[in-house]
Amino acid sequence: MDKPTDDTAWISCPPEDVEVPRRSENQKWTPSFWAILKFMCLFYHRVVVPRKRVCFSCSVDRFRKRSRAGVVKRPERYDAELDPLLVAHEYPDAGNKPHPWDVESRGEMSPLVAQPSPCPVCDALWWNRDGVTERYTEREIGVGRWNHRGSGALSSLLLLGALTLITYDIVNFMRELWGQPDLILKLMKKMTLYIVLLVYPLLSLCSKLRSLLTSRTPSFQWASALNARYLVKQAQVLDIGIRGLPQKLFFLFCMATPLLTAVYRFLIFTVISGCGFRTTTILTSIVGIIFNQAFGLYLYLFHLLRVSFQRQFNLLTLYIRDHEGEERRCRGAFFSTVVDFHCFKGLVNLSIFVMFPAFVFAISSNLTYQYMLANSTCITQNPLNMNISHHNLRLAWSEIILSLGSYLVAIGGIQVDYVFNNFVTNLLHLRSSKHRIFWNTLIRDINHVTQDSYFYLVTIIFSFISIFLAFNFSSQDVTDLVVCNTTSIICV
Numbered sequence: 463m464d465k466p467t468d469d470t471a472w473i474s475c476p477p478e479d480v481e482v483p484r485r486s487e488n489q490k491w492t493p494s495f496w497a498i499l500k501f502m503c504l505f506y507h508r509v510v511v512p513r514k515r516v517c518f519s520c521s522v523d524r525f526r527k528r529s530r531a532g533v534v535k536r537p538e539r540y541d542a543e544l545d546p547l548l549v550a551h552e553y554p555d556a557g558n559k560p561h562p563w564d565v566e567s568r569g570e571m572s573p574l575v576a577q578p579s580p581c582p583v584c585d586a587l588w589w590n591r592d593g594v595t596e597r598y599t600e601r602e603i604g605v606g607r608w609n610h611r612g613s614g615a616l617s618s619l620l621l622l623g624a625l626t627l628i629t630y631d632i633v634n635f636m637r638e639l640w641g642q643p644d645l646i647l648k649l650m651k652k653m654t655l656y657i658v659l660l661v662y663p664l665l666s667l668c669s670k671l672r673s674l675l676t677s678r679t680p681s682f683q684w685a686s687a688l689n690a691r692y693l694v695k696q697a698q699v700l701d702i703g704i705r706g707l708p709q710k711l712f713f714l715f716c717m718a719t720p721l722l723t724a725v726y727r728f729l730i731f732t733v734i735s736g737c738g739f740r741t742t743t744i745l746t747s748i749v750g751i752i753f754n755q756a757f758g759l760y761l762y763l764f765h766l767l768r769v770s771f772q773r774q775f776n777l778l779t780l781y782i783r784d785h786e787g788e789e790r791r792c793r794g795a796f797f798s799t800v801v802d803f804h805c806f807k808g809l810v811n812l813s814i815f816v817m818f819p820a821f822v823f824a825i826s827s828n829l830t831y832q833y834m835l836a837n838s839t840c841i842t843q844n845p846l847n848m849n850i851s852h853h854n855l856r857l858a859w860s861e862i863i864l865s866l867g868s869y870l871v872a873i874g875g876i877q878v879d880y881v882f883n884n885f886v887t888n889l890l891h892l893r894s895s896k897h898r899i900f901w902n903t904l905i906r907d908i909n910h911v912t913q914d915s916y917f918y919l920v921t922i923i924f925s926f927i928s929i930f931l932a933f934n935f936s937s938q939d940v941t942d943l944v945v946c947n948t949t950s951i952i953c954v
Contacts, residue, residue, distance in 0.1 A: 489602075489703035489704060490602070490603055490604030490703060491603045491604050491697070491702040491703050492702055492703075492706045492707060493604070494706070494707055494713075495697065495702055495707060496604070496605065496606075496608040496609075497608075498759055498762070498763070499608065499690055499693065500608050500613075501755075501756070501759065502662075502666065502756060502759055502760070502763070503616075503617035503618075503620050503621050503666060504617065504666065504669075504688060504689070504690045504693065505608070505609045505613040505614060505617050505690050506613075506614040506617060506618070506669075506670055506673045506689065506690065507614065507673065507689075507690065507691060508609070508611070508613075508614070509600065509609075510600065510605060510609060510690045510691050510694050511598065511599060511600045511603070511605070511691075511694060512691070513599075514584075515584060515587040515588060515695075516584055517581060517583040517584045517586075517587065517794050517798055518794075518797065518798065518801075519581075519583060519790075519794055520581050520583070520584055582791050582794075582795075583790075583791060583794030583795055583798065586781070586794075586795045586798065587695070587798065588698070589698070589699055589774070589777055590698060590699060590701060591699055591700065591701035591773065593777040593780060593781065596698075598698075603694075603703065609690070614670075617670070618667070618670050621663050621666055621667045621670070622667065624663040624753070624756075625660075625663050625664060625667065627749065628656060628659060628660055628663070628753075631656065632653075632656055635649075635652055636649075639652075647827060647830065647831065650823060650827060651824070651827050651828075651831070651858075653820075654820040654821075654823050654824040654827070655824075655861075657816065657817070657820045658757065658817055658820055658821075658865065659753045659754070659757060661757070661760070661813060661816050661817060662756050662757055662760040663756070665685070665688060665809070665812070665813070666688050668682055668685045668688075669682075669685040669686070669687075669688035669689055671685070672685035672686060672689075673689060683804075683805060683808060684805055684808030684809045684811075684812055685809075686805050687767070687805045687806045687808070687809040688809065692802070692805070693763070693766075693767075695802075696766075696767055696770040696771070696774070696802070696806075697766065697770060699770050699773045699774050699777065700766070700769065700770055700773065707766070708765070708766060708769045709765060709769070712762065712765060712871060712872075713762055715868070716758035716759060716761055716762040716868060717755065717758060717759070719758060719864045719868070720751065720754030720755045720757065720758045721751060721754075721755065723754065723857065723860060723861050723864065724747060724750050724751040724754055726857055726860070727747065727750065727857055728743070728744075728747040730850070730853050730854065730857060731743050731747070734849065734850060734853055735850055736846070757865070758868065761868045761869055761872040762872065764810065764813075764869075764872040764873055765871070765872035765873075767806050768806075768872065768873060768874060768878055768881065771799075771802075771803050771806065771878075771881050772881055772884075774799055775799065775803075775881065775882070775884070775885035776885075776888075778795060778796065778799050778885070779885060779888050779889055779892070781795055782795075782796070782889065782892070782904070783892050786892075786894070786896075786897050786900065787896075787897040787900050788900075789900055789903060789904075792900075792904065793903070793904065793907060796904070796907065797907070797911075800882075800911050803881070803882060804911070806878065807877075807878055807879070807882075810873060810877065810878050811877070814876070814877065817869070818876075821862065821865070821866050824858070824862050825862060828855065828858050828859060828862070831855070832855055835851055835855075882912075886908055886912075889904075889908075890905075893905075
């Protein structure tokens with residue numbers, strides 16, 4: 463049988479007489495992808511590519527066999543092994559031991575070979591960019607030493623260290639500014655910056671807790687989106703081995719802008735203010751570059767996941783079209799994709815809930831600060847103070863615009879619901895009367911998984927509170943950053 467020449471000839475499972483494609487050694491994924499995972503401290507599991515990916519339906523069948531055999535003795539295992547995200551990304555033992563669920567085939571699988579599956583839904587978990595089932599191993603995609611022994615512990619310790627450092631900084635400036643009514647604006651301006659920088663390490667550490675505690679963290683389902691296994695599975699549809707990272711210009715933008723803003727801040731603190739070079743200033747700038755770089759790459763991961771889901775939903779649309787009427791196969795592939803997408807959507811919603819009010823408050827407080835500077839004779843009558851103030855405002859506005867703009871580009875809007883909505887619209891165009899029961903069942907499933915989000919309402923409420931607070935700080939002292947002795951407060 464000849465191989466197909468178009469992109470849609472094989473969606474998921476090829477015919478039995480055709481050998482499943484294998485990835486060649488020269489198609490290893492770009493090192494940039496693994497460098498991002500390493501820098502972001504995303505490695506936790508010793509092995510990130512399981513030998514065998516099992517769909518939720520097959521995992522339930524295996525769990526039923528284990529229950530009947532009396533293997534499952536602890537009641538809490540029921541919740542753990544019937545959670546589709548835990549089944550897909552947390553529980554499978556992809557190391558040298560046999561998979562604990564493979565009761566009937568223990569010791570028969572090789573850890574270096576991705577095992578075939580008779581289930582077409584399980585095969586769909588290995589889709590490549592063209593919808594072909596292309597199994598691979600860690601050696602073939604080039605994980606190598608990026609995920610060395612102890613990477614999970616090292617990642618957790620680095621994240622804990624980052625959170626400790628941010629907390630120490632927050633405690634320090636809270637001691638100086640807390641309880642002083644005329645310095646509330648400065649306090650809130652600092653808090654908005656630290657809240658944004660705190661988002662990624664805190665959420666990533668929650669992902670480690672999710673992997674560690676598994677079934678004991680049912681409300682942390684969104685945290686699986688920061689699991690290296692999850693990211694590898696989503697990246698496989700982007701053909702990173704040949705095409706490299708998607709949107710390389712946006713990747714360079716996310717890498718360059720935090721560095722440029724950090725250098726600009728360093729120049730303000732040392733050259734423009736006339737304070738000179740100090741060890742503490744240099745160390746603070748280096749730490750600031752690292753945290754800003756992590757935030758930029760966090761936004762790029764949003765972009766990578768969003769693009770991968772757009773591709774995956776397109777493949778799923780073609781798959782349902784080609785297998786119209788095969789209810790079990792289509793529903794299984796549909797739910798596997800939707801469960802992963804809702805995990806990503808939960809992470810985005812949580813990030814919006816934290817960051818968007820901070821962005822709104824930063825904008826409104828900077829507007830307030832800018833108008834109040836014009837009425838400060840201490841600043842307007844001194845050229846150096848005025849110059850420092852203007853540079854501080856330019857830095858603040860550039861950080862706000864670049865951060866908010868990067869987020870909007872990464873997501874393609876404010877939220878990612880449109881990705882799923884576009885898939886549903888395309889699917890409805892394919893609906894036919896030939897398989898009425900099949901389509902009625904599928905539409906019912908779509909209505910069931912379509913969730914109303916209250917994050918919009920909560921985010922709007924907090925945003926209005928931020929605007930109200932910022933514009934009611936009319937009695938604030940704006941000379942706290944630039945004092946009247948012709949030098950910046952940084953020198954004091």
